[in-house]
Each structure stands twice: as C-alpha cells, then as structure tokens.
Amino acid sequence: MKHYQPGRMGMADGIGLTFVFTLSVVFLTLPSQELASSAGLAWLEVLIHSLTSLVMLFIVLYVCRHVPGDLYTVCKVLLGKWGARTVLAYFCGAFFGDCTLLLRQFAENTLLTALPYSEFAIVITAYAVIAGLLVYIGIEGISRASYLLLPFVVVSLILVLVFLSPFYNMNRLSPYAGMGFSQCITSGLMLAGVNFGILLLPLLASSFQTVPTMAAGGLFGVGLNTALHSVSVLVYTAVFGVQMGQESVLPFFAMARTIYLNRYLQHLEAFFIILWVIIGTLTIAIDLFCGLYCLTRLGNLPALRPLIPIVTIGLTQLAMVPPDIHTTIELFSSIVYYYNIGMYAVPLLLLAALLIRRKGKVKISCAAE
Numbered sequence: 001m002k003h004y005q006p007g008r009m010g011m012a013d014g015i016g017l018t019f020v021f022t023l024s025v026v027f028l029t030l031p032s033q034e035l036a037s038s039a040g041l042a043w044l045e046v047l048i049h050s051l052t053s054l055v056m057l058f059i060v061l062y063v064c065r066h067v068p069g070d071l072y073t074v075c076k077v078l079l080g081k082w083g084a085r086t087v088l089a090y091f092c093g094a095f096f097g098d099c100t101l102l103l104r105q106f107a108e109n110t111l112l113t114a115l116p117y118s119e120f121a122i123v124i125t126a127y128a129v130i131a132g133l134l135v136y137i138g139i140e141g142i143s144r145a146s147y148l149l150l151p152f153v154v155v156s157l158i159l160v161l162v163f164l165s166p167f168y169n170m171n172r173l174s175p176y177a178g179m180g181f182s183q184c185i186t187s188g189l190m191l192a193g194v195n196f197g198i199l200l201l202p203l204l205a206s207s208f209q210t211v212p213t214m215a216a217g218g219l220f221g222v223g224l225n226t227a228l229h230s231v232s233v234l235v236y237t238a239v240f241g242v243q244m245g246q247e248s249v250l251p252f253f254a255m256a257r258t259i260y261l262n263r264y265l266q267h268l269e270a271f272f273i274i275l276w277v278i279i280g281t282l283t284i285a286i287d288l289f290c291g292l293y294c295l296t297r298l299g300n301l302p303a304l305r306p307l308i309p310i311v312t313i314g315l316t317q318l319a320m321v322p323p324d325i326h327t328t329i330e331l332f333s334s335i336v337y338y339y340n341i342g343m344y345a346v347p348l349l350l351l352a353a354l355l356i357r358r359k360g361k362v363k364i365s366c367a368a369e
Contacts (some may be wrong), residue, residue: 009143012181014201015224016147017139017286018076021197022050022225022326024283027276028105029133029329030194031233031251032063037187039242041178043234048188050226051341055193057218060202061211063354070205072297078353083273085298087346091203094196094296094342096315099287101332103127104319106280107318108328109134113253114273121320124147127281128316132308134285139207142285149278150224156275157228160252163259174235174243194340199346247324252276288312 017121034042107124201214254268296304
C-alpha cells in the first residue's frame, strides 16, 4: 500500500474533512446567491442541495459495499479501465479547479476585510504555501486539524447567531414562499454540485478503515454543516432582508460586523476573520491533496509529495488570472454545473452499472441451473 493511502482514518477524520469542506462556502458569497434564487426560502434551498449531495454519497458508498476498493478501483471493475481513468481525470480537474477559485476568493476576501494595504501576490502566496505544507504533512494531519477545529467553529457560529438576536425582524423573511417551492427545489438540485467534495470519502477509501466509517463520517459532517448553514441563511435573511442580503459579497462577515454588545466590546468580526481564514486554508489543502491524489493514481506514481511544489505554483498562477473578484465569483457560480457531473452522473452511473452487473449474474446462474 502506498504511503498516501494509510488506511487508518476513522469516523472523526471523515467528519472533519466533510464538515470543513462543505462549510467553507458559507464564508463566501453563496448565501447571497441562495437569497437571489429562492428569496425567503433560501434556508430550504440549503437543506435540499445538502441532503441531495448526502444521498449521492450514500449511493456511491452502497456501490463500494458490493465492490471493495476506492472509487478508482470500483470504477475499473464496473466501467472498465478507460471509464475509470475518465472519472478520475474529471475529479482531478474538479478539485484543482475548486482549489484555484477558493485560493483567489479567500485571498481577495482577506485583503478586503483584514489586510487592505497588503500586496495581493503576498497574501495569495501565503495561502498557497500553507496549504502546500499541510498537503506535505498528509491527509491524516489535515483531517485531525479539521476535527479539532470543529467545536470552535460550531460554538463560534452559534454565538454569532445568538448575538444577532436583537436585530431579528421576521417580517424580512417575506415573501415566506420565496420565489415559489418549485423554483426553490430546482435551484437546490442545481446547487448540489457545490458539495461535490464529500465524494472525497469514497475517493480516498483506501485511507479509511471501513465503508460504515465513511458513511458515519459523511452523515455527521454534512448533517452538522447543513443545520448550521440553513440556520445561518435564515438568520441572515431575518437581519438584512431579501433585497439587501443579495448585495453583500461576504454575508457572514456582514453578520459578524453587525454584532453590538456594548461600546467597550466591539469589532468581534476580527476573531471570525481568523476563523474563516483557517477554514479556507484547510479547504484549499483538501482540494489540493485530492487533486494530487487523482493525478498520482492516474500516473500510477508511488508518492505525491514531489508534485506538491510545481502543482501549487501552477494553481497559484492560475488563480491570479481573473481580473477581479467579481469575475472569480461568476466563474465559481458557473463551475457548479461542472461539479454537478460528479455529484449526479458518477454515482448514478456506478449504481446502474452495479445493478446491470448483478442482474446479469442472476441470469447466468439461472441459466446454469
């Protein structure tokens, strides 16, 4: 077994990886986009796209229970060698693309909120270097750091929602039916691709102990994030309203900045900036590791560490290509449709291939009898 497939990670590691990966978008522009598409039902849209992605994960894990191995091995058995290589090449592009766009967005947001006079190249390089070092440590180190950070993140998010209670205005949730339930369901299903990263569990199955371990990690990690994300969007709508809420580039930062306890205790958003910088760095590192893992498996290489410097430098340069943050946000919104391929097509294709294969075996055994 190659050293980047340790096979020792448990449920806590799965929870940490899936929770951090799916939570990072809460600190970006996604809540504003959800308000734009579903208005007062944005909180329901979050539930729809999160639960849909969880269903797709369990479909893949169901296939893995019947065909042992990681996602690449399963695809080779069910789809053939070139089908498996196509799927792995897709995920390689998806994780590297997500890494590039997150790298640019978190660097820009750091400049916007905390370091307005810093040089952009220095900030984005710092993100890339730290993420590269985390990848060099390994996926176990990233998962343990993510799990240890989880209680602080959960408590911090809950405190933000509690401290904003004086600003709640439930009339701002209207229209309570949003843009309509059909529009909400459609938008939720189309946005499921934003959580495509939870498929890293079957992708890295060789690094986990068992399939039930991965299932429990995905369930608790995504479930906890879904609850926090949905309630956060609900509170954000109640505080800012549908119209104003769509205009913010950083909804969570706007919520943290609105908190007012007294005149002696202010600017609490500074603490939360540190929090989402750590979350962003971990997510970028997870993206980078998974992309390198796919690239390593495609090339049948014994180790991925030699690839870390050149790939990190290349993705950092690519992240500097968009002219401004608005172009980056538009690219991120568009690439979600690309992520939907992995979220919907791959699990359903594997399930269909498994059912056809099992049906064929039944027919063959019946004929033999």
